[in-house]
Amino acid sequence: DxxxxxxxxxxxxxxxxxxxxxxxxxxxxxxxxxxxxxxxxxxxxxxxxxxxxxxxxxxxxxxxxxxxxxxxxxxxxxxxxxxxxxxxxxxxxxxxxxxxxxxxxxxxxxxxxxxxxxxxxxxxxxxxxxxxxxxxxxxxxxxxxxxxxxQGVHNNTGARHALSFFNSVKRSGNLNENRIPVESMGIFNIPGLLSLLPIGIRMFLKGKVPPVIHHSIEEVDDVKRIFKELDQ
Ligand code: SF4
Ligand code: SF4
CATH class of the missing domain: 1.10.1060.10 (Alpha-helical ferredoxin)
Structure with a gap:
């Protein structure tokens, strides 16, 4: 056995x-x-x-x-x-x-x-x-x-990713998959942003690119209320 x-x-x-x-x-x-x-x-x-x-x-x-x-x-x-x-x-x-x-x-x-x-x-x-x-x-x-x-140690990809993830859920109730990679890399980090291009192109060719206009979930007010309560 x-x-x-x-x-x-x-x-x-x-x-x-x-x-x-x-x-x-x-x-x-x-x-x-x-x-x-x-x-x-x-x-x-x-x-x-x-x-x-x-x-x-x-x-x-x-x-x-x-x-x-x-x-x-x-x-x-x-x-x-x-x-x-x-x-x-x-x-x-x-x-x-x-x-x-x-x-x-x-x-x-x-x-x-x-x-x-x-x-x-x-x-x-x-x-x-x-x-x-x-x-x-x-x-x-x-x-x-x-x-x-x-402590404000935000100047790195991991911290930026965590904050972008948090803010996206707080704003819309779900993840803005176009915005998160850009914010994680840093909007002024040109070499970093260029490094995302190949994967972006591959996603485009496979039809996997998220919608350009990001929509909030229907219950977004409930999500905002939860964040407000957590802030207090
Ligand atoms: S959570 Fe997973 S990846 Fe992170 S340290 Fe533990 S085992 Fe390693
Ligand atoms: S599993 Fe890792 S953290 Fe846990 S007692 Fe062993 S060495 Fe320490």
Whole structure:
């Protein structure tokens, strides 16, 4: 019976060395890249640096990571992009982005918004499914994205895409598929916009180009009401 079969394999997205042993070097290199240590606001106090229970809650889940690599093993982005920091390093990054005692929040989210960072995550959620602890990297990645947007780190394709997506739904209740790629790339980013041309031409030839005039859904007033309530 197939259900009785237990398959043992080396972790994925890492080079096997022997039997089940894999090379963790890229995993640790990426963890080190996010500066996994406190860069405090003030000189060391005589005793410990205090946090309120509410402040600690913001980093409680990320603090539970045991560095097992299960999330890294099953990350879909890492399968195609070695440059991606990966879920474990990003969960560790949130541990310090969310730390009330750290002085480098803006610098951290700027660095994490570079290529290979938070915006390269495909939102598949696989890492959180695999994580044996409450660390759940996908949730931590979304928290870093929120802080990056709140801190005004918008000058990158991922942030522009998220904002364009949000504004499109807010305005019309659905996605304006002509506008989102242009806004994501940046309206003054001429080389970026030109890079969209081949796919635009292919879509045109296949009859897949969205209507030029974008229409709102009938229930758009309900959508606007929801956004208004969320704003309050
Ligand atoms: S949610 Fe993002 S980080 Fe997690 S497995 Fe998917 S692509 Fe990787
Ligand atoms: S699966 Fe969870 S506990 Fe394991 S390395 Fe990833 S975040 Fe940490």
């Amino acid at each position: 197939d259900n009785d079969t237990i398959t043992l394999e080396p972790l994925g997205n890492m080079k096997p060395i022997k039997d089940l042993v894999v090379d963790f070097t890229p995993f640790w290199d990426k963890v080190n890249k996010v500066k996994p240590y406190l860069e405090p606001k003030e000189a060391p106090p005589e005793k410990e640096r205090h946090q309120s229970p509410k402040e600690f809650l913001l980093i409680d889940d990320a603090s539970t990571c045991i560095m097992c690599g299960a999330c890294y093993s099953d990350c879909n982005t890492l399968e195609v992009d070695d440059n991606f920091l990966g879920p474990a390093a990003l969960a560790k990054a949130q541990r310090f982005v969310g730390d009330s005692r750290d002085s480098q929040t803006l610098e951290r989210v700027k660095a994490l918004s570079e290529p290979g960072g938070i915006w390269d995550c495909t939102h598949c959620g696989e890492c959180s499914e695999r994580c044996p602890k409450p660390a759940r990297p996908f949730e931590r990645i979304k928290e870093i994205m929120t802080v990056a947007l709140e």
